[in-house]
């Protein structure tokens with residue numbers, strides 16, 4: 025028995041069934057596919073994948089559950105999420121084991137990802153008593169003008185491999201308190217994590233007679249399953265996390281039926297290191313952001329824009345740390361950089377490094393690590409690439425640990441380089457100069473959804489709204505008022521007078 029078997033056993037995952045509509049599990053009507061661990065390529069089980077007909081069944085069940093859920097008061101829905109958070113606390117370590125085995129995250133990051141699920145549950149419980157609408161002053165006497173937020177309907181959730189549990193939890197916790205059931209299509213590369221999350225939510229559902237278990241469904245499958253979700257009119261909102269290419273495709277299908285999308289797509293995040301930066305602090309933040317999670321976070325630091333006078337110093341400092349970064353088995357306590365998710369990720373990384381060389385770059389590291397790592401996995405030393413300028417390859421997101429370094433002369437130049445890429449997710453500036461910091465945060469500064477000062481680009485807290493602009497898709501989820509995407513707004517005008525004045529003073533006299 026491995027620690028994975030133990031964890032799956034404790035959570036109660038039936039890893040053969042790839043379609044779960046509430047507590048009802050079934051082998052999907054599609055092909056039987058193997059789940060593999062990026063740690064060593066070993067098989068984690070055989071799962072029957074869903075097809076479009078399974079999606080239709082799940083959506084129909086979700087729709088029925090919606091009829092019930094929308095009538096249940098929000099604080100009571102919050103109670104479901106509170107209980108789910110409790111189940112997550114009990115299985116914190118178990119779920120972290122799955123994240124490590126299936127996504128290859130080092131244990132500390134895996135534990136952190138589950139903590140994020142618990143945090144969003146806590147947030148959502150409080151939110152369940154704070155789904156506030158506004159009261160506006162009416163221009164008409166004896167009229168009340170208010171807005172109310174109502175449940176929207178079942179949400180289709182499509183997620184990426186690199187946050188195999190937290191991103192769903194952001195959606196699930198908020199959607200459920202908002203009164204929306206959800207059907208989840210996780211990454212085909214992390215099916216066990218999804219089956220486990222669903223199972224744990226079912227534990228919480230079991231304890232509440234008034235809430236149907238069909239508020240949650242999971243359909244394991246590929247692109248066709250994601251497309252079926254996108255096209256299903258019973259799902260008024262599609263929340264999709266993944267590559268820009270995926271987002272474009274999903275957005276078009278949902279737009280065709282005039283549905284709503286919440287898109288969380290790729291980033292090409294940058295940090296600016298200014299003359300006044302505290303280099304010791306910056307170095308820790310930069311290396312975690314660039315090399316942590318083996319460069320496989322949407323918020324991973326991919327571009328470093330350094331003031332020319334500090335360029336050599338910064339490059340040398342990062343090189344020295346990269347040379348000794350512990351790359352290897354993510355289950356071992358001292359490892360900082362685990363495996364790449366699969367072979368195509370490695371090929372994409374090497375192709376990007378070749379293009380960088382051809383475009384004038386000097387590549388440090390980035391090679392495959394074969395010593396003291398589990399056989400069958402793909403391990404690389406994170407790459408540091410000195411670029412003379414922001415060339416075509418730097419403008420792309422390569423989902424691997426590559427950090428491009430570019431020199432700049434003055435802050436305006438740095439901000440121009442920073443904002444030049446098509447993506448707009450996360451950004452940082454390292455400075456002790458208040459004017460520089462505020463300029464970067466202001467309207468002529470970073471054009472990203474996440475703008476940090478003396479904090480790296482990755483590792484956001486759940487309390488803020490998470491997401492980005494431009495090709496990143498414009499969606500916001502998690503904290504702040506991101507919940508509004510999961511509800512519909514009704515504006516009410518109530519006339520409690522015995523006259524009928526029309527707005528804008530319009531006269532319509534029928535006498």
Ligand code: NAD
Pocket residue numbers: 182183184185186187209210211212245246247248249250251254265266267268269270271273274287288289290291321322323421423449491492496
């Ligand atoms: P991916 O786009 O390959 O897959 C993401 C999900 O979309 C998977 O479930 C996949 O099956 C599905 N999918 C792919 N093509 C589809 C299509 N045409 N129609 C419907 N569904 C489709 O992404 P990935 O490799 O799993 O993850 C890495 C990418 O995700 C990176 O670009 C990363 O930046 C991005 N990401 C973004 C965020 C964010 O919050 N902005 C978070 C995590 C990951």
